[in-house]
Amino acid sequence: MQMVNITIDNCKIQVPANYTVLEAARQANIDIPTLCFLKDINEVGACRMCVVEVKGARSLQAACVYPVSEGLEVYTQTPAVREARKVTLELILSNHEKKCLTCVRSENCELQRLAKDLNVKDIRFEGETSNLPIDDLSPSVVRDPNKCVLCRRCVSMCKNIQSVGAIEVTERGFRTTVSTAFNKPLSEVPCVNCGQCINVCPVGALREKDDIEKVWDALANPELHVLVQTAPAVRVA
Numbered sequence: 098m099q100m101v102n103i104t105i106d107n108c109k110i111q112v113p114a115n116y117t118v119l120e121a122a123r124q125a126n127i128d129i130p131t132l133c134f135l136k137d138i139n140e141v142g143a144c145r146m147c148v149v150e151v152k153g154a155r156s157l158q159a160a161c162v163y164p165v166s167e168g169l170e171v172y173t174q175t176p177a178v179r180e181a182r183k184v185t186l187e188l189i190l191s192n193h194e195k196k197c198l199t200c201v202r203s204e205n206c207e208l209q210r211l212a213k214d215l216n217v218k219d220i221r222f223e224g225e226t227s228n229l230p231i232d233d234l235s236p237s238v239v240r241d242p243n244k245c246v247l248c249r250r251c252v253s254m255c256k257n258i259q260s261v262g263a264i265e266v267t268e269r270g271f272r273t274t275v276s277t278a279f280n281k282p283l284s285e286v287p288c289v290n291c292g293q294c295i296n297v298c299p300v301g302a303l304r305e306k307d308d309i310e311k312v313w314d315a316l317a318n319p320e321l322h323v324l325v326q327t328a329p330a331v332r333v334a
């Protein structure tokens with residue numbers, strides 16, 4: 098295997114030539130925060146939480162998609178890097194429904210953990226916030242777009258791994274959402290209720306429907322035949 102010599106935070110390491118900076122840093126036990134990244138499932142460089150300084154590059158680079166090369170010099174904890182990550186996180190949080198106490202992912206939420214790690218205590222940015230309807234018509238999955246961080250992990254899982262394609266990124270800019278074709282409920286698109294989208298969601302935007310919610314649905318609609326195929330969990334990196 099071809100190897101290259103690189104330097105991360107003044108630490109010289111040798112890594113396979115097909116690695117990204119993130120993979121190289123992980124090999125050297127150097128922590129770089131990530132949000133959208135999910136090895137082999139979602140490597141799209143969408144969230145920019147993993148930015149680093151690369152010597153010679155004009156701007157900060159996303160470590161999860163930046164390839165290593167011979168002699169590369171990377172810095173993961175400069176003031177500019179830390180500030181960029183913090184601002185990015187605050188911008189995500191500024192349009193995130195912050196009902197953490199009642200969220201099913203509280204204490205197990207990647208966004209919460211990042212806010213703690215990056216010492217985000219106040220959100221400096223205020224403005225328009227999304228107020229989108231919750232889709233709870235599926236027999237198995239509840240989708241709350243107001244908690245979505247647009248990481249696209251669920252889209253990659255549904256489309257590329259499960260070969261279903263029930264959900265997709267729609268609209269652009271501030272209106273960007275992860276939704277279904279024509280914004281239909283999950284119950285009206287070819288969702289197979291595998292639940293893999295829930296397994297990869299870093300926050301509480303997708304969650305399993307509680308048993309009690311299924312009972313209420315069944316009572317409201319006696320014709321409803323609930324079929325939930327619970328697929329084996331995938332490991333979330």
Ligand code: FES
Pocket residue numbers: 130131132133134141142143144145146147148159160161162
């Ligand atoms: Fe690298 Fe999201 S983790 S861009």
